Amino acid sequence: MMGQAGKAMDGAGKARPDRRQMDIFLEALAESSNVAASARVAGISATAMYRERRRNAGFAARWHEALCEGFVRLETELLSEALIAPTGIVKDATLKSRAQKYRLGLSLLAAHRAAVRGAKLPAGVAASLHEARQVMVEGESGLLAIAPDEVQPEYESSLRRVSWANGAIATLYSAAEPDSLRGPEHSAAWCDEVAKWPQGEAAWDNLMLTMRIGENPRVVATTTPRGVPLVRRLIRERGVATTAGRTQANSDNLSPRWLATMGSIYGGTRLGRQELDGEMLEDVEGALWSRALIERCRVEADAIGKPVRVVIGVDPPASANGDACGIVVAAHLRDDRLAVVEDASVERPPPALWAQAVAAAAARWGADRIVAESNMGGEMVTATLRQADVTLPVVAVHASVGKARRAEPVALAYERGQVVHAGAFAALEDQLCGLQVGGGYAGPGRSPDRADACVWALAALLDGVRKGRGPAVRRM
Known part of the structure; x- marks a missing residue:
């Protein structure tokens, strides 16, 4: 049926996109991987697009193809911008700049969660459930803070779950309880501060066994680059890409006074090289053994x-x-x-x-x-x-x-x-x-x-x- 101004409507009187709007939307989605932004370009709400995808199998298939294309494009651009080393190799194990690392990890995860065919089950793993909630979900650069209003997820603390309107569900885990990762299945994961995980390798190994959903499961790990066994292992593993960032590169989002103080106290020290410059230091300062x-x-x-x-x-x-x-x-x-x-x-x-x-x-x-x-x-x-x-x-x-x-x-x-x-x-x-x-x-x-x-x-x-x-x- 047709509504006011000739707009297509469904039986419940809700707006439906026409063929031209769907084409514009899909073209924009392939460029950005951003559903809300693509819907705005097409002149229709993201909610209407999600409804159309549920009822239109052909449109849903084209949506998936566009989102996969957009994810590859977005990932390449994000990692290219984050890359500092001249080698052109990017790895997910060591991003130091706080806002930079969270936004990169979240952007990759958000883009990927709906791009995997039939799988919308990401995992979020931190050193503790408290940190998962305080940093990854409710933090200044957490899921709730960076999500656009149109696709704002819902956080259910009692279930350790973050849910999106498109059906994606992320579950939070504590690395201090590696056995909690036995049994679930995931298509993507964001692992925060892996260098401080209390049972790092056990938690990581159990998580890897759950990454069996979808065509191309992926994990992004964000951390201070401490030379603990898990971080050193990840850097050596095939198929892992790393990038590093200095705190100064994120100066636009940090207090100038704090930056000056940290530089004057820790600049040039081993702690400063690790915490501020994102360097991987193999040996501990003052260690009896090297x-x-x-x-x-x-x-x-x-x-x-x-x-x-x-x-x-x-x-x-x-x-x-x-x-x-x-x-x-x-x-x-x-x-x-x-x-x-x-x-x-x-x-x-x-x-x-x-x-x-x-x-x-x-x-x-x-x-x-x-x-x-x-x-x-x-x-x-x-x-x-x-x-x-x-x-x-x-x-x-x-x-x-x-x-x-x-x-x-x-x-x-x-x-x-x-x-x-x-x-x-x-x-x-x-x-x-x-x-x-x-x-x-x-x-x-x-x-x-x-x-x-x-x-x-x-x-x-x-x-x-x-x-x-x-x-x-x-x-x-």
Whole structure:
């Protein structure tokens, strides 16, 4: 039927686009990927266009083709503008400028969510659900703030869900709960501040298993470029494109006074290079270990021969639901060097499980002593190990000041070439490179469980060498 001024109307008296308006709309959509803007160009509301798409299969198919074309165009333009490095390669792992990174991530996600055929299920993952809501949804550059009025989404906090009128539904997740990502399916994802995710690699791996909807699932990760395992891994992976941005590039959206203050305090420092300039710094300032040092100390696992003495260092979790239990096996070799031979650490185990892991490691290597951090109580640690039939001597050591005092001579032994790693121990080495002079820690996770266990074991062996308990020939 026809309404006023010859406009096409449906049975309910609502405006319908004519063929000319649909053609204009689709042409604009292929240019911009913006439904609301394209509808304005065509002289009709976005709501009317969505109604037409629901009732007109041919128009819906053309819409999809135009949106796919527009998404490719938009993505290319956005990444080209964001690109600073001259290589022309763009990666989604490290955008530092706050508003810049959020707007890029959101623009890619918003354009992509409706372009995937039959799939409108994006995911939003942050370090916690609180941060997902405060930054990704309700923040100044969040979903609600940047969405045009015509396509303003609805946020349902109780369901962790953001919904759009076109049927797209984004679900929020916390990286602190990786198992919450088991089961769902997604077509796209925005991952914010992946460098601070408490269980980064576990959450990322579970998310990747959910990216199975649509023709071309994609993920954009925005983060400060800290040298944590997940960020380093993403930068190396095939199919990942990165870009970096300096805070100064976003100066139009930031307080001039704040910019001046940050520049005067942190300009030229390692922290400033990471936080303000978006540089990826591999080594922590003041770290006792560097990656280059550990690489110099690496040998093949089968090149160390039969050890003379083996000690196991243990850093038990403070509670049944605490962090990992660090379990590291170190050996005194016949050439008088010390070697890290195994990282047998267990993630978030109950007491019985970590005690069994210690017992199994002791049996594999013929250990003669266990050195365990006893902040949870020396007798309790010993009793837990005894319940797992560990009959070896257990030496309880205390952390705090003693930890720093013991770590520094162990690091010096590495510098002297007295310690080797018989193989690669990625998680342990990441933590070692986060231990700092004075006892600080700036590595992955909340606690350097593995690194502490390694220090206790090597410190015990060094003590034995100094006291003459190393390998020797006795006259009979």
